[in-house]
Amino acid sequence: MRDFDEHNITAAVIERFAGTPDARLKRIMDSLVTHLHDFIRDVEPSFSEWEAAIGFLTRTGQMCDGKRQEFILLSDTLGASMLVDAINHRLPAGATETTVLGPFFVQDAPKFENGADISGGLEGELLFVEASVAAADGTMLPGAVVDVWQSDEEGFYDVQRTDLSSAALRGQFVADAQGRVYFRTIQPAAYPIPDDGPVGEMLTATNRHPWRPAHVHFMISAPGYETLVTHVFSAGDQYLDSDAVFGVKNSLIREFAHHQPGRLPDGTETGKHWRHLAYDFGLKPLAA
Amino acid sequence: MRDFDEHNITAAVIERFAGTPDARLKRIMDSLVTHLHDFIRDVEPSFSEWEAAIGFLTRTGQMCDGKRQEFILLSDTLGASMLVDAINHRLPAGATETTVLGPFFVQDAPKFENGADISGGLEGELLFVEASVAAADGTMLPGAVVDVWQSDEEGFYDVQRTDLSSAALRGQFVADAQGRVYFRTIQPAAYPIPDDGPVGEMLTATNRHPWRPAHVHFMISAPGYETLVTHVFSAGDQYLDSDAVFGVKNSLIREFAHHQPGRLPDGTETGKHWRHLAYDFGLKPLAA
Numbered sequence: 269m270r271d272f273d274e275h276n277i278t279a280a281v282i283e284r285f286a287g288t289p290d291a292r293l294k295r296i297m298d299s300l301v302t303h304l305h306d307f308i309r310d311v312e313p314s315f316s317e318w319e320a321a322i323g324f325l326t327r328t329g330q331m332c333d334g335k336r337q338e339f340i341l342l343s344d345t346l347g348a349s350m351l352v353d354a355i356n357h358r359l360p361a362g363a364t365e366t367t368v369l370g371p372f373f374v375q376d377a378p379k380f381e382n383g384a385d386i387s388g389g390l391e392g393e394l395l396f397v398e399a400s401v402a403a404a405d406g407t408m409l410p411g412a413v414v415d416v417w418q419s420d421e422e423g424f425y426d427v428q429r430t431d432l433s434s435a436a437l438r439g440q441f442v443a444d445a446q447g448r449v450y451f452r453t454i455q456p457a458a459y460p461i462p463d464d465g466p467v468g469e470m471l472t473a474t475n476r477h478p479w480r481p482a483h484v485h486f487m488i489s490a491p492g493y494e495t496l497v498t499h500v501f502s503a504g505d506q507y508l509d510s511d512a513v514f515g516v517k518n519s520l521i522r523e524f525a526h527h528q529p530g531r532l533p534d535g536t537e538t539g540k541h542w543r544h545l546a547y548d549f550g551l552k553p554l555a556a
Numbered sequence: 557m558r559d560f561d562e563h564n565i566t567a568a569v570i571e572r573f574a575g576t577p578d579a580r581l582k583r584i585m586d587s588l589v590t591h592l593h594d595f596i597r598d599v600e601p602s603f604s605e606w607e608a609a610i611g612f613l614t615r616t617g618q619m620c621d622g623k624r625q626e627f628i629l630l631s632d633t634l635g636a637s638m639l640v641d642a643i644n645h646r647l648p649a650g651a652t653e654t655t656v657l658g659p660f661f662v663q664d665a666p667k668f669e670n671g672a673d674i675s676g677g678l679e680g681e682l683l684f685v686e687a688s689v690a691a692a693d694g695t696m697l698p699g700a701v702v703d704v705w706q707s708d709e710e711g712f713y714d715v716q717r718t719d720l721s722s723a724a725l726r727g728q729f730v731a732d733a734q735g736r737v738y739f740r741t742i743q744p745a746a747y748p749i750p751d752d753g754p755v756g757e758m759l760t761a762t763n764r765h766p767w768r769p770a771h772v773h774f775m776i777s778a779p780g781y782e783t784l785v786t787h788v789f790s791a792g793d794q795y796l797d798s799d800a801v802f803g804v805k806n807s808l809i810r811e812f813a814h815h816q817p818g819r820l821p822d823g824t825e826t827g828k829h830w831r832h833l834a835y836d837f838g839l840k841p842l843a844a
Contacts, residue, residue, distance in 0.1 A: 270797060270804045272635070274642040277802060281635035284798075287763035296605070297762060299598045301634055307591035308639050311584050318640045322627045329617010329627075339610045339617075346589055347560070347569035351596050352606045354562040474585060475575035509558060510572075514565060516558045 278305040324466055331465040335427065337371050341467040344368060344513035345476075357494075362404035363552040367515040369497050370485065372425040377415060380439040383534050385452040388436025392421035392454025394542040395524060396532050399449045401488055404550045408447035412490040412551070415440050416451070418483070423459025450534055455524060455543055456482045458507050471512070478512050481505035483520075484545065493551035500547050522547055566593040612754055619753040623715065625659050629755040632656060632801035633764075645782075650692035651840040655803040657785050658773065660713040665703060668727040671822050673740040676724025680709035680742025682830040683812060684820050689735045689776055692838045696735035700778040700839070703728050704739070706771070711747025738822055743812060743831055744770045746795050759800070766800050769793035771808075772833065781839035788835050810835055 272280050281301045288294035313321070331338035343349045349368050357366045380386060401412040417438035419425055426436040437456075441449040460478035463471060471478050483499035501508060501521045508516050524543045531537055533544070560568050569589045576582035601609070619626035631637045637656050645654045668674060689700040705726035707713055714724040725744075729737040748766035751759060759766050771787035789796060789804055790812045796804050812831045819825055821832070 271806050272638055272642070272802050274639060277635050277639050277642065280802060284764060284802075285762050288761070289763060290761070293761060296599050296601075299595055303591045303595035303598070304634060304636055305639055306594075307587055308636060308643070310587045310591070312643050313584075313640055315640065315644060317584070318631075318637075322625070322631065325613065325627045326617050326620045326625070329614050330620070332614045332618070337610070337614070339613045343606075343610065346592060347565050348592055348596060349606075350560055351562060351565050351593055352601055352603065354560070354565065355596070355600050356603060473576070473578070473581060474573050475577060476572060514560050514568060514572075518559050 274309065278302060281305075324470075328466045336462065336465075338465050338467055340371055341461055341465075342470075344370075344461070345467055345471065347514045350514045357552075359552055360404045362406065362550045364496055364498055364549045365517045365519050366496065366498050367517065367520065368513055369487075370513075372417060372427060373415070373485065373487065374417070374427060374435070374438060377417065377438045377440050378435050380441055380451060382441060382444055382448070382450050383452075383536070384439070384441075386416070386437060386439040387452065387454050388426070388432070388434065390420050390436050390454060394538060394540050395453045395455045396534075396542055396544050397449075397451055397453060397484065398533055398544075398546045399486070400548045401443045401447045401449070401490065402548065402550055403493065404552055406550075409490045409493070409551065410443055410445045410447050412443040412447065412488055413440060414443060414449045415485075415487040416453075417485045418453065418456040419459050421454060421457050423457040452532075453484075456484055456502070458482045458505055461512050476512065477507075477510065479507045480511050480513060481507040481516060486547075486549065488549055488551065490551060492554055494554055496549060496551050498549075500545060562597065566590060569593075612758075616754045624750065624753075626753050626755055628659055629749055629753075630758075632658075632749070633755055633759065635802045638802045645840075647840055648692045650694065650838045652784055652786055652837045653805045653807050654784065654786050655805065655808065656801055657775075658801075660715060661703070661705060661773065661775065662715060662723070662726060665705065665726045665728050666723050668729055668739060670729065670732055670736070670738050671740075671824070672727070672729075674704070674725060674727040675740065675742050676714070676720070676722065678708050678724050678742060682826060682828050683741045683743045684738070684822075684830055684832050685741060685772065686736065686738045686821055686832075686834045687774070688836045689731045689737070689778065690836065690838055691781065692840055694838075697778045697781070697839065698731055698733045698735050700731040700735065700776055701728060702731060702737045703773075703775040704741075705773045706741065706744040707747050709742060709745050711745040740820075741772075744772055744790070746770045746793055749800050764800065765795075765798065767795045768799050768801060769795040769804065774835075774837065776837055776839065778839055780842055782842055784837060784839055786837075788833060790833075 282298050285297045328338045401409045463478040482502040482505050487497050489495040502524045503521050524545045527542050529539050570586050573585045616626045689697045751766040770790040770793050775785050777783040789809045791809050812833045817827050
């Protein structure tokens with residue numbers, strides 16, 4: 269085929285993918301070409317706009333390294349990550365809502381027993397976290413594996429800090445016989461996503477801020493259930509209505525309640541002002 | 557706003573771009589989000605497919621350097637480049653059709669007089685090229701600047717060959733008083749686009765070949781006219797119907813006619829078999 273014009277080229281490109289052996293890949297390429305061409309026909313880019321797009325995508329790829337994933341930031345800030353999350357989590361009643369994994373999860377975090385302090389000695393307001401893990405139908409799940417990770421009081425994760433020699437503010441727990449996990453940490457802070465790259469340029473050019481409201485990340489797995497990836501957000505945060513990555517859900521917001529010095533929920537004493545986060549998680553059963 | 561789901565997130569992301577100062581950028585971001593989300597809703601990617609897409613885009617950016625532009629190859633092989641070309645060239649009768657610039661154009665190519673040999677000493681079948689440059693209404697355009705560039709008989713451009721110390725098979729001419737340009741070169745060959753990167757992976761996975769039919773590139777500019785970027789393709793090439801970048805138009809195909817040794821069109825003699833390409837170009841007037 270020859271003589272492609274703005275009307276017939278889309279069908280011609282799709283036809284070129286007709287021999288794709290993998291049916292799923294063929295389906296994806298057909299849809300990609302259809303929607304990419306519709307976008308181009310809609311905005312009718314000039315050559316200089318096309319060149320700007322090529323340059324933006326190139327710089328986005330070149331910003332990535334082992335510690336920075338700029339294309340995930342782009343997906344996050346365009347709402348694509350949360351849309352993929354929503355499509356993959358059509359949940360039954362009782363199952364906790366999900367949100368983005370984010371770029372700061374680390375495999376093989378330190379293992380802790382209930383009651384431990386995961387702050388790694390970092391300064392901040394004492395936060396006592398209590399969580400329960402159950403199936404969506406309410407059945408408690410002892411032995412569930414609970415990963416937690418969060419920012420420090422300045423909004424940085426341990427992997428962003430060059431002054432730390434070991435993990436801090438992250439760890440892995442196992443739910444006890446009542447399906448409970450509890451530990452000490454510090455109050456997390458709101459923080460901007462990394463904005464010194466192409467995604468930051470995009471946010472600046474469109475008058476968007478890069479901030480995320482304060483939250484604690486949870487990843488919870490148990491045999492027979494879908495692994496739950498979510499956050500719990502701190503009520504009252506100024507960025508709850510404008511999270512740069514569109515991750516906030518009302519069901520994931522909790523008071524990180526203020527308390528005077530005294531007895532903590534695990535029976536230990538503290539001489540300091542402390543805060544309290546409690547959340548009951550529900551896991552979705554795997555499809556039979 | 558909070559609680560975005562697969563149905564309301566698109567409007568929420570578009571709303572986030574409401575404060576974009578530049579109206580054109582706002583229009584582009586709105587359309588991008590609409591079409592990107594429609595694509596995601598259509599194919600419902602799994603997380604691992606989303607991760608594969610992030611990885612593909614990242615590797616595409618990281619394949620780019622001063623001599624390689626993998627995102628342009630991706631745009632070309634998805635038909636996006638030719639669609640942008642078509643949208644930007646709605647031509648009047650008499651104007652030559654356009655095609656992709658490609659990655660091998662070089663600024664400030666060597667300047668030649670009519671009758672010159674641009675082969676740089678490279679071996680190949682002698683090709684005598686004659687071109688005329690006129691406005692779409694037929695008015696001859698003396699003084700038009702004509703850039704030409706092409707592959708060698710093995711399908712490589714000079715910038716791809718590490719054994720060449722100076723330019724070859726490219727040059728800039730000025731049309732004479734009759735609007736004519738003529739020169740000696742060698743017959744170009746079909747060639748594969750660079751396929752050792754992510755775009756090559758995509759072509760392999762979809763059973764597509766990377767070849768382009770043999771052609772000579774032309775870029776022609778004259779005051780008061782849109783700069784013409786096009787190729788002339790060699791009739792009979794096996795890839796005319798399956799050009800990897802969708803660039804072929806019937807009006808751009810010519811016989812590169814075979815001739816016995818003897819007199820060339822410029823009156824000089826050759827003792828070799830030679831081929832003859834003649835093309836009359838028409839330029840579109842700039843909008844008033």
